[in-house]
Amino acid sequence: MKRHSKASTYTARSCSKALAVILCAVCFCSAALAQGGELRFCLRSEPKTFDPLKVDDDASGAIRYLTGGVLIRENRQTQQLEPELALSWKVSKDGRQISFRLRSGIFFSDGTPFSAEDVAYTIQQLMDPALHSPTGDTFRSGIGSVETKVISATQVSIRFPAPVAGLDRLFDQVAILSEHSLKKEMAVLGPFMVADYKAGSSIILRRNPYYWKTDAQGRKLPYLDSIHLDIQPNRDVELLRFKRGEIDLINSLDSEYFDKLSATSPQVVHDAGPSLDSEQLWFNQAAKSPIPGYKKNWFRSTAFRRAISEAINRDDLSRVVYHGHAQPAFGPVSPANKFWFDNNLKPQTYDPETALNTLQNDGFRIENGTLKDKDGNSVVFSIITNAGNKARERMAVLIQDDLQKIGIHVNVVTLDFPSLIERMTQTFDYEAILLGLTNVDLDPNGEMNVWLSSSENHQWNPSQKVPETTWEAEMDRLMRAQASASDPNKRKEAFDRVQEIVAEQQPFIFLINKNALSAVSTSIHGAAPVILSPQTYWNAEWLTVAGK
């Protein structure tokens, strides 16, 4: 019995030791999993700048996201605002002023302390009219200067000359600079800092040793030691490198590549659903365009535009061109934009017969299979799109086929991007354009310049001195009303009406919303791809590499 007892004790001790060893191993492994390692992925172009205030391209935006510290961050998953460097903030009732209470004990990557003075300095730099920064321009809602008031080291208020709609959300794009650091924009408050840059080739970001965030166990973030960014414009090469395991993620995949990867490694691909990006077709309605007058009359006819919209089979576009990784678009706002999408909008149905009836009611008629207007002109027009974009080229061909069914002959023309932009913005020498809009902002205020008739980006008929149609006048009024209102529900009400006008008038014929497709290696833990940019590495500070 004693022996048995001894044996039991021995066994128990052995078991405890084994358990302890296993526990230690598990702890060690989990610690190893949670710390260190390098994430590798590609940027598709060289960043134009490391100055976060001057960012106007995707690659620079990626660097800003990974290195910049912001006061408020829009959570890419929940689409809600979260405090970062600011503990709290308050927007005044008139929408002109925002006051921040800041965290204390925060340091830039070079050890310089962070204070309210840095916030004031950043805003003054950002709002310099000579900077011409897209981020700065989003804050410009009226003439006059921006006033910053440093109340204490942790309190600052900023007053704008006119109300700024969605003011707090705009701070997601404002990376705070140090006023006193000698390293200027290279001193950062984000999780990573630029450690090495080989022009045209690669950028290495290292963990910011002064980064302020910790996890629930008190461990310092980010978990990764570094991020290696290769500059790789060629998407085929990017895919090949991912397959070889040389890079860990692809932030934005084409549907064709998605399917290729999905066939061999379904565990690495992610379809997060419809993104904010849309593809649309529009007709040239500009009075100064050099196209024949009778064509201008067609393009200015609401019935004509509505008929074209009805005659396009969006389901086919999604199925054939995007292999099902796209959804027929409702209007200017993707259903992925949870707050701003108008749930009352009906999807555009594909109905060529109704389209033909609509055209016939508008004076068009079919003769020998060709649609003719009331003056006997055959309805023929060209759609231009950018060469090299396979998806758009295929969409144009499908649209050509759809419109042929109602007697309209479409010529598809592809142009390189600079030539297309020149026709679109300067010579206005085009009939219809098929292009996409990349939406980075959830708030419709970011698209103010698209909807205001006086704007240069009001693409179907830009720079109007006075609105040429009643519906454009109404859209101008509604957009201005939503921009000056502080109540989000009132803003939404106004913008819902804008969406309805767009659906009625079809100045842009919205076709599809592409899905947010990405690929993440199984060695990366913590990745949760979302629809908002940057889809895969939005939570880079929480990502870990297996085996590290």
Next chain:
Amino acid sequence: MHSLKRKIAAHLALVAAIVLIGGFLSATLVRLAPGFDSDERELDPRLNAESVQALRDSRRQSDNIFRFYFHYMILAAHGDLGQSLALGQPVRTLLRDRAPLTARLIAIGLSLAWAFSLTLALSAAWLRLSIYDTATTILSGFFLCMPAAVLALLSVLWNAPGSLVIALIVFPGTYRYTRNVLLKAYYQPHILAARARGVGEARILFWHVIPVIMPQLLALGGVSVSMAIGAAIPVEALCGLAGIGQLAWQSAMARDLPLLVNITVLVTLVTLLANSSADVIGAVIRGQEV
């Protein structure tokens, strides 16, 4: 000696004139290209009217091509090559950062191409076997027919170095010419006589063949530099290599006038210097022979 100096001076004057004219023609072509006046950033809905106008104004500075080029030459004389419109960086920095990669790529590519060519051509001349000649002709013909872009894509697929692609693009031209020149030299009566007397192959090659064909090979060397530079553009663009070739492609796509003019000037200069050097050295060799 005096005539040689005069020849070098004449060559340098010609190079300078061609470089200046080449730069001007390049600037004119870019200025007249559709889409020159536009900038993709104009489509950013966040930009206000003033910022869009500022973007347009930055392009319109080069509306008058004569004024642009005159201004460019004055600044270039002071070491300022201007600012890239698309990349927003000084052109001098861009060229300085990327030139080493292209230089290395071209140097290795040319060395490999010449090594392949000379090895195969000498073997063909020594062996004089019709089956060997046919095989090498088919091989060089195959690479001659293969588009540079296809070779570049295959190199990406197989993870082969870009310099190898450049070598394979240059190789057919250099091989065919070298082989012909060598065979012609080996059929010269004095070489046939030397062989009949039992002179060693190495001695025949270094004493009797190479001195005869050297001026022609030097001229071919100059031409092969131009071929390699031309090949570097698709190779770098498709393989994602950050050299001058990739920069040339990007600047052409973006109608980046300051960058494109400088790249044209640089490429013209390198090509002409390579050809002129070959010409001058050939003249020296011919002079020594005389």
